[in-house]
Amino acid sequence: MNTVHVAASEDYRRARAELLAAERELRAAAAVVAALRAALPPGPEVDSSSPLTTAGGKPITLDDVFGEHRTLLGYHLAFDASVDEPDEASAREVDVLDAQVPWLRERTAIAVFAPAAPHRLARLAQRRGWRWIVPISTQPGELSDRLGLCADAAEPALTVLVREGTTARLHWHGRAPLTARLMHLLPHPS
Known part of the structure; x- marks a missing residue:
């Protein structure tokens, strides 16, 4: 196989080197953020x-959603009445x-939560072809309210909960897009 070399201008090479340096800094900053998130008390x-x-x-209850896992990654879908x-x-x-x-x-319990009625979530899951995700209505409870999600229901969110014995605790909550590395959101392997 022949290798093709593309001639690049000096301006391009300089701009590309600057971009690569910025990408390295971004990865390093993301690693620092992940470490700080994992170290949250x-x-x-x-x-x-x-x-x-x-x-x-x-x-069901939130405890049921955890199943055998110590951590629960919840995606809060912006979908309500x-x-x-x-x-x-x-x-x-x-x-x-x-x-x-x-x-x-294999690593964490995972669910999609929304304050929409259960039948609406079922129709949405079927229409979109979701095969694996577990859509869960926060009705009749107040989980969405207690996590502060109803005040800004138009904005999706991620939550990581940790179970310690019979107690569930909020580990992290944010508006990070799912394009973020999901495993960096968890405190440690469960």
């Missing part, structure tokens, strides 16, 4: 008996997340 308690409902209509459809970008992020669930489930 125990956060506030979250009621693990919070009532929730599966998209299929089954009543005030809108007919979730924000398209938010739904696309769940499309991407759905493909990663089999790999993530």
